[in-house]
Amino acid sequence: PDLRNPIIISDVSDEFTQSGFGLFEKIVGTGGVVRLIPAPGTAEKSRKFFDEMNDWARAEGHAGLGYVTRKGGEFGGPIAKNHGADKMAVLFDKLGLGPDDGCFFAAGKAEQAAKLAGAARTRVADQLGLIDKDSxxxxxxxxxxxxxxxxxxxxxxxxxxxxxxxxxxxxxxxxxxxxxxxxxxxxxxxxxxxxxxxxxRNQSPETMVKAFEIVGLSKEDVEERFGGLYRAFQYGAPxxxxxxxxxxxxxxxxxxxxxxxxxxxxxxxxxxxxxxxxxxxxxxxxxxxxxxxxxxxxxxx
Missing domain, CATH: 3.30.930.10 (Bira Bifunctional Protein; Domain 2)
Incomplete structure (x- = not known):
């Protein structure tokens, strides 16, 4: 992680277990997750900014990057409309987001959502000039x-x-x-x-063999493939x-x-x-x- 970046990703899956936004509800219901990436101070950003982020995510091989806009406390975008303004306000308050902050959503299987959220966090911070390049x-x-x-x-x-x-x-x-x-x-x-x-280092031959057995390799496989290391550790290594x-x-x-x-x-x-x-x-x-x-x-x- 880039610690210069002030944006903090949050897991908001529980907020969409029962939601008017059916896509997220379905993803969570089938074992997926929803990650939220804040976009602070984006009240004056046009829809183009958010759409371009979505296009970027698709170009990177993901299904897309959902978003919610907010200006003067008023929410915008299909996710906010279907999830409900009241629920969205509660979510924003819980995460400490202000009346002029927007956000993006990465949803899907945990590993895929984590990769997209991490990349989006970096891109949003770059786009908004939030990173101190001299530190x-x-x-x-x-x-x-x-x-x-x-x-x-x-x-x-x-x-x-x-x-x-x-x-x-x-x-x-x-x-x-x-x-x-x-x-x-x-x-x-x-x-x-x-x-x-x-x-x-795993310097114990017995521990090495057990570790490889868990992934389906036998002691004989270990001796054949990694014999040099295995035999060296037989003589004792600290x-x-x-x-x-x-x-x-x-x-x-x-x-x-x-x-x-x-x-x-x-x-x-x-x-x-x-x-x-x-x-x-x-x-x-x-x-x-x-x-x-x-x-x-x-x-x-």
């Missing part, structure tokens, strides 16, 4: 989930680093719901950018951890650049091409033979 705000992100649910394959998977130590160790792996286990992982974030990341800093991102923030290519000495373009070195270039037939690689040209349609 640096740091924070630690901790308690990452160790596992996550893979909806496509209907199974538990590692959410990030399978070799980090689960909080609670072997006891947690044996006795907790996997989706409630957190990992000893941590990120250092500045102005919304990860500038360092690390974890405490608890250890670390982190690595992204120096290039730190430089990017100090320079006020928008992306890493602007501060990289010989950057690749968006097609992963190095224009200075003319790379990548076609490999020679001899090189391909040494690698036992055969290239099949695709016919152009």
């Amino acid at each position: 640096f705000e740091l924070c630690w992100i901790v308690d990452f989930p160790f596992y996550e649910w893979d909806e496509e394959n209907k199974k538990v998977e590692f959410s990030h680093n399978p070799f980090s130590m689960p909080q609670g160790g072997m006891d947690a792996l044996c006795n907790q719901d996997p989706l409630t286990i957190n990992a000893f992982q941590y990120d250092l974030v500045c102005n919304g950018y990860e500038i360092a990341s690390g974890s405490i 608890p250890h951890g670390g982190m690595a800093a992204g120096v290039d991102r730190v430089v990017m923030l100090i320079c006020g650049a928008q992306n890493l290519r602007e501060i990289t000495l010989f950057p690749m373009n968006q097609r992963a091409e190095d224009l200075l070195m003319g790379a990548p270039s076609p490999a020679a037939l001899k090189q391909l033979r040494e690698l036992n690689v055969r290239v099949v040209e695709q016919t152009k349609s």
